[in-house]
Amino acid sequence: MMAEEKYTPQTWPADPEKQTLEGRNKFIGFWLFLGGETVLFASLFATYLALKNKGTHVTTNELFSLPLVFVMTMLLLTSSLTSVYAIYHMKNFHFKKMQFWFFITVLLGATFLALEIYEFYHYVHEFDFGFTSSAFSGAYYTLVGTHGAHVLFGLGWITALIIRNAKRGLSLYNAPKYYVASLYWHFIDVVWVFIFTVVYLLGKVG
């Protein structure tokens, strides 16, 4: 099947992201990449747990406030849901609706990122808890900051896709691009679930 061909809702295939060889390659390649990313975050989690509350004047219990983090979690989880809607519409060849839901995803993600920046700012100014303050602070900012950098990259990526394809609609050339971007977004969300549990919840109770 040719990537540049024009489609109608009737002729649009069931799995548009896997119709071309490039699409199938991207699909598997990206899953494998996420496997590597998982190991990267596992390493960062392990380091965080090893250095948690080490050499610091302020402990997790005093530092974290769950209401803010809860709001952030809800925002990111919802953005994962809206990206599912977007892919649902991609599969049904509803380009406008797909673009809309991806736009909502970006909005939610950006709000999450803004809150995270506020959170970091708050820690630095209220608790004097900077990147170089202690072993604990370095491990905390590296883990949560790497996640934040992934969110930022994902926002840029999905925004670029929305703008680039705004005028030309869906094709088998850009369907795999949207699809792997949504995979990436889900991965970021899953990592956050672990951060919420291991860093924040265990920080409050553990």
Add this chain to the structure above:
Amino acid sequence: MSSIAEKRSVGAVLWEYLTTVDHKKIAHLYLFGGGFFFLLGGIEALLIRIQLLKPQFGFMSEETFNEMFTMHGTTMIFLAAMPLLFALMNAVVPLQIGARDVAFPFLNSLGFWLFFFGGVFLNLAWIFGDAPDAGWTSYASLSLFSEGHGIDYYTLGLQISGFGTLISGINFLVTIINMRAPGMTFMRMPMLTWTTFIASSLILFAFPPLTASIFFLMFDRLFTTNFFDVTAGGNTIIWEHFFWIFGHPEVYILILPSFGIFSEIISTFSRKRLFGYSSMVFATILIGFLGFMVWAHHMFTTGLGNVANAIFAVATMAIAVPTGIKIFNWLLTMWGGSIKITVPMLYALGFIPSFVIGGVTGVMQGIAPLDYQLHDTYFIVAHFHYVIVGGVVFALLAGAHFYWPKMFGTMLSERLGYITFVLFFIGFHLTFFIQHFLGLWGMPRRVATFLSGQGLDMGNFISSIGAFMMGIAIVIMLVNIVITTVKNQKVGNDPWEDGRTMEWALESPPVYYNFKQTPFVRGIDTYWIEKMEGNKGLTPAEPLDDIHMPNNTIMPVIISLGLFIAAFGMMYNPMNQVGDGKPWAIPVLIIGLCITFGTMLIRSIKDDHGYHIPKEELMNDKHKGGIAS
């Protein structure tokens, strides 16, 4: 193509190589790049052996000696052995599975250029005067306190080239999963393809921990964080764990493809199907799996406790089982075969006993109580050179001779090849066998000199002589390459006459689209089956049709260059531990990152559909593309 190539200017050829996405040309790049760093690492080795030629020899200062062995190890592992293996994988694997290219030609090129710029950055340390000096393992307890920027060249250079390796690993995985020709089931794949597959999955899971720990070390040294600073709550053992969680699989990343190369060579020149193919596949997978379970055997003396040491000791010794399976399979492949002695086969024959010695000393070190005696002595140095030189370098030299005709269309001289082998083989054992005893006699590794009258003089002298024999052998091989290239005598599809796998059905070197029609695979050793049935080429699996090809692009070079520039900004940022921050550093860092991410964005928004070679053009093409016609 080749008739046109001779008329092109140097600039056009250079541009072609800078922009190429063809796996066969990228294989050339890896061979030249990796070969260059191999020579550099080799010269460093010779300088080390000159310093140790006699007791208290003042050939170089102790500081320089530290830099020398650090750069020797780092260069040989990251910048020589792996890229040279990538050269052979790139040249051969797509052909072995009947593919026209790898899954992501663009990423293939990007992987090479990241490796290349990372390697250049690391070696700029020599020019700017501060080479890394904390050993290739760069333990944080030592490297954190290293003066000057040496360690920063190490962290930044390896970070850049590490991204390249990870990208190449994913690329090979997807290529082997998705791009196999019809009929090429997993259990029909040639051994080199299988071992590439497993080594690539090791790369995928082993490099991220290295990336993480290098980030920690970089942050500690360049932004004064406290990951490894014990006074601020840090923990240097974290580095040791992550380094070896990467470092142990790394040695299997090197040795598994080497096993693959030898499997191809031994079955080709025994003119027999590989004995125990499925057990060979199983052993490869098992070694890959166990490779992740044994990292702490590098840390027996760190003090993890008896239970941890015992578990890792047992796991370590278990790896001898699948490796033993492989050794016996090679022996039984030769058993009853019609053996032809060629240069690659000689290396294979030399490899088996050499590698077994290295394996046996490995099991000795796996015995945790004994390791307390052996740790940090020359016994360790002897052991890992027996497996890395006796295994990986032998495989690279054998593979270079074996696949040279497929890569360049000419045959390296057999006579000079024999001389290289004999010198290298004798020199290798001369250098490293005695080092086992030097270690047992109490000579510690990584020490710049030794005193006379302690029984170490003669052993070190013999070792240095051996090193020079290996150096001469490599020089003869270079002469061989030059003579062969100047003579330029082209060879046919199957110059060894007994090729078994699909690459030998193609022209030497293959036409840029590899296969005119995708081949149909009917069993293990596809080309051998066709030859046995009297066919001159492969059976096509599809009618002749347009071929889709990717466009050349310069972007991978620019993306890599951006990171290279950013690395300087990172190193001289005002917060760095050395305290020589420069005002231009942050702008340079930002400019470099903008170049990289900007180029990625352009790549993303500019459509690149590639191009098609029309059917009519293919019909008139004199190249057969592997298909019998």
